[in-house]
Structures are given as C-alpha cells and as structure tokens.
Amino acid sequence: MIHEDMICPFCGCLCDDLVIETKGTEVVRVDNACTLGSHKLMNAGKHRLKGPIMRDSGQWRDASYEEAIEYAAGILLDADRPLLYGWSSTQGEAQGTGVSMAELLGGVIDSTTSVCHGPSILAIQEVGHPGCTLGQVKNRADLIVYWGCNPTEAHPRHMSRYTTYADGYFLENAFRDRKLILVDVRKTETASIADEFVQVKPGGDYAVLSALRAIVRGREDVVPPTVAGVTKEQLLRVAALCKEAKFGALFFGVGLTMSPGKYKNVRNAIELVDELNRHTKFTLTPLRGHYNVYGSNEVFTWMTGYPYAVDFSRQIAFYNPGETTAVDLMARKECDAALIVASDPGAHFPKKCLEHLASIPTVLIDPMHTMTTPLVKCQIPTAVTGMDAPGTAYRMDGVPIHVKKFLDLGYPTDTEIIGKIFEKVKEVRHP
C-alpha cells in the first residue's frame, strides 16, 4: 500500500512530502526522506518491545499493561518530588495529559528542551524573538547564516526544502542568488558549500557576535585584529554581506546554545539580528532537533505559562531553569520518582544524574529498548507517533502539523497510557 504526503517524525523540519510503501506491517520503500528519516521509517516495525517489562529482584519479567500502569501511578503518588521528563518525541495530546498529571501530582515536568534549545528560550524571554516561518525564508531570503550547527548531517533536508537548494518565489535564480555563511568551531560538510566559513575558537561565539554588533553599528575602531580566531577583515566582510542582503535568515544550533555563555550567546545573536534590522530585514530561527520538541514548549506554555522545567510542587507553576530542570534535579538527587516519556536520558545525561536515576523508582514509556532501559524499574512500550499513531507536532518554526499513521501494530498510544496513569492518580487525589 502506498501512503502519500506522509510526515517524517524525525527532526524539527517535519518534512511533509514523504511517500511510504508498506506490505502488511513491513515498510518496503520510503521516498523523499533524508538518510536519517528513511532509516527510522524503514525500521518502523522493528526492534519494538512486545509488552511492558518490570524488574523483579534484579531480573526483567513480562508484565501486563494494567500492572505497569498501576505501578507507575503508585510510584508517582508516593513521591515528594516526582519528575516527569522527556516529551519531545511524542504527540502533543500526550504532552497535554502529562502537564495535567504533573499539576495534580505536585511534580516537576521538563522536556528535552532543557538540554538542547532551552537557552534559546531564555534569551527570547529577555529580548524577544525576531522570527518567521520557514516558508518566508524559502521564498525571500537571499542570505542564510548557519551558526553552530551542521544542517548537512543533522537536518539534511533543511537546505533543500527551505534554504540554499530551494526555489524561492521572490528570487529569480535562488541557488545563485542566495549567499551562505557558516560559523562553526570545526570545518564540517556544510563548510564546503558556504560562501564564507567563519571558524571560531571554541567558546568564542559571544565575542564574535559582540564584535559583529559593534561593526554593524560602525564602531570597528574598537575591535581588535582578531576575535576568537576570526580576523577583523573577515568580520568586516561578514557584516557587509549581512547589511547588503535583502532578507537574511540566521539559523543556529546547539553549538551556540550549549557552548560557554549559553543563552547569552543566543541573546547576543538576537541583538545582532535586531541591529541588522536597522539596515535590512533579518530573522532568527533555532534549528530544533526532535520532531516535536517545539510542541512540548507550545503545549507547556499554553497550559502553564512556561515552556519547560515547570515545577508544580507548591500547586502553582514555578519555572527556573537551573533549579527546576531535569539534569539539575537529578544531579542534586532531589527527585524521588521519575516518569520518562519518549526520550533517552540514559544516552545523554551526565553519569551523576544517571546514578541517581537508577537509584529511584522510574518508569519509562518508550517503544524500544534504549540506553535508559537498564536504569529503570519498568518500561511500557507504546505506538510511535508518525508511524502507528497519529498526533499533533510542531515544526521548528512553530507551525503545527498533523502527523499521520501508516501502520497498525496494535500498541496503545502515549496519550492512552499516560491517560490511564492519570486516571489512577485522579482516583487517589480526586476520589
């Protein structure tokens, strides 16, 4: 069976032009997707856990969904500071139920944003977001800046769908008219097609952004001959390219958000864009990773007022990244139970955090055996949104897209499982 106009549930691009051919529960062909998306979709039905598993005196044993749900509700209800973490690779509907449950439990809910583009949001909260949709970039931008990211390998279709290789309605010869500037600490694949490759010393992004701001303001007299490994001549060239553009679009990745200075780097980038808007039109967009990490920020914000790291322990929403973020809670051993949904902290968190995670009762909701599995006491497999479950996801520019299903493997969705845990919690808290 051929499924057309399917949505790729891999990265924040949420490509919506995929063609997937299935035979029964097997995927036999995927067209239009990048390597990353194809690999995920071609293996759609493979490597799934058959049913919930629980740890019994050091050994895994099979369990029923009812037993696993009962256990999850029990540990969350018993906890003084439960943590509900993950949420970026699941449907918006599940995220909403998670927020309601966190509120009733008096827990902390955090998404993987806190370890990727959380600093971008902190910067946006300080100075605003000069953003636009990717359609605007595709049709208008004649200058693209990629800062601290490598779209060729991490968002492979970003360049062909929205920037360098895409046709633009207002550009006669988009490929030749569009200039590309890449700023990174190392020469990546993307550098080979860039008109200007700016190699910054690690940790030097803030200084380079400050120097560019000063140059755009006409104060190059104060800028020293080299800034973080970049010559003043190159900085002058980059500033001129930016000012000459009709429409510039700056995209940045975790190279900017997770290097020293974090959100101050992003704030400086926003203020550079602000400065450039005195000369031309310029926008800024974070290159979000997981396909629905932006959705978690949207859902959390419209439900709680805060985009991630929301602490309900005092029955009101409190937000303070650094205090209420998952890594900090685990490193300080604060949380005494955890529900991990659709994410893999086992592969990404510091060892100190994982040691704590392994010492407390933890339930993982994930379709496959992951690096987090060995650290938890119970795992509940669910359907994968975009494969065997439909749902809502938000693209990196904040556009909501309905993600479709093309398989039926019989697994319950994340929303159903979290909804059932929430029902059990409500039975105790609102009998």
Next chain:
Amino acid sequence: MMRIVLTMKERTNPHIPIEAEKINPAFLMWGTDDLTVWEGNKERRLDEIFEVEVEGTATSVNEVEVVLRGDTSRVKRIGEYMDGGRITVEGNVGMHCGNFMAAGTIEVMGDAGGWFAREMQGGAIICHGDVGHYCAAGYRGEKKGMRGGKVEVFGNAGDFTAEHLFGGEVVVHGNCGDMPGVDMQGGYLTIHGDCSRPCGNMTKGKCTVLGCVSEMPPTFKKEGEVEGPDGLPLTHFTGDVANRGKGNLLVRHYQYLE
C-alpha cells in the same frame, strides 16, 4: 530583643528541598505556631522540620534575630522579602536566600546556593563561603537584577554574578566564574580575584576586577590607566560599544581570546 533559633531535624530524605520563605523576622516575630514550609510537594508545620526555640519578645522587626542551625543546605528562600531584623545561618544555605530583600541583615557562615540576593532592593547580605551561580542577579527574563543594598561574598562566586545589576554594590573577595556583570545597567561590582568575560553588553555602572580577566570582551574601548583602590594601576575601559554602553570596566590584567 527576640531571638529565634531554628535547628534542622533529621529527615528521611535530606535531598528533598525545603521552601521556607516564612523564615523571615517579619513572620517569625508573631509566633511560629501557624507557620508552614514546603518539603517537596508536602506542606509541613515549621516545627515538623525545625526544633524551634524562642527567647524574649520584640515590638518591631528590627529587634528580631533568627539563627539557623544544622544542615540547611537544601533550605530555599530564607529571608525572601525580608524588611528588617537579622538572620544568621551557621552552616550552608540553599537557593534564593535573600530574594527581594529590602532591609535588615543576612549572614551566612558557610556556602550559599544559586540566586543569592536575587533582585535585592536594600539591606546587607554576607556570605563567608562560596556562592552559586546568579548571585545578585535577576529572575529569568527580568530586565533588572539587584537594585539596591550590599552583597559581600568572602569566597568565590559562580557564573553570571550580578547579571542585570541595576543598583547597589556587590563585592566578591574571591574569584568569579564566567560573565559577571553581564547586561549590567548600574551599580557597583568589585571582584578581588579573577573572572572571565565580565560585563558583556553593559550599559552603565562600574565594575572593578583586581585580578586577571580572561577572554576580555573585544568591544570595550580602552581609555587609559587609573589608580585602583589598592593604589596599584588598573586599565580603564568603557562600553559595551556593541550596545552603545556607557559603563566603566576597570581591570588589573586582561587577555583577549585572540
């Protein structure tokens, strides 16, 4: 004079944070019976968490002295909105100590957690040990950090010390982490030790670094040499030029990330 001694009791799980904004002379002077604190998501009576001893009486908040003993390293928000009196913490203290404090004195004999003296407006707050990140800074997205009063840290301070500083004085006798005085808009910041990348994007105020600055921001204009408080020369910069800033940054030694 009224003296209230609060001694932490043993807890089953000592890692769960306690939020105790009620540990403030203004509340404690009227009695401790109705006061509660939050241990994780559970509201507890003050005497479930602390042994409470009260001596004497007070007619004004300025006659109240509060002493905290035991392991108070996870107790947050001590002295939040404090408007008089004195709090002495004999050990370490958790985050947000002295948030929005307007008057009175807080003295911490050990180390303090993050957001020490956040958005302080007046009074004095002293830490004899090290403080965490965001000492004398603002809340997330807040444009103004500390607005008045004095913060003195005898140990080291973490990253983003005095971020968004708007008024008052911050003195760190040890070293500071990354980006002290970033987005500073007024007030005085003095660092006796070393730090990296001070005062990025500053618009007003004065920062003096008597140690060595690494990764000096490239957008400050060198004005010349001036005499420091210790009689030795300092290099005077103004900026941040990237932001049309008119702040003053005085440093003893500095190094650019070239």
